[in-house]
Amino acid sequence: MTGNRSLGLIWRWPVLLAALSVFGLLAALIGQTGIWLPLSWVALTIPLAVVAICILRSRTS
Numbered sequence: 001m002t003g004n005r006s007l008g009l010i011w012r013w014p015v016l017l018a019a020l021s022v023f024g025l026l027a028a029l030i031g032q033t034g035i036w037l038p039l040s041w042v043a044l045t046i047p048l049a050v051v052a053i054c055i056l057r058s059r060t061s
Contacts, residue, residue: 017047 024043027036 013050017050021047 020043024040027043028040030036
């Protein structure tokens with residue numbers, strides 16, 4: 001890629017994944033029952049899935 005990219009474009013996905021991780025950790029701490037437990041699992045699984053996809057893509061390239 002060439003050209004200048006703004007800080008917003010560079011940091012958009014890392015900040016989103018960090019916020020999702022923080023939400024998942026807080027959801028796990030706040031509630032052990034009800035909707036909080038599945039929400040925490042989903043919120044903590046998405047960043048791991050993104051990392052796994054990025055690793056697999058870098059190995060095939």
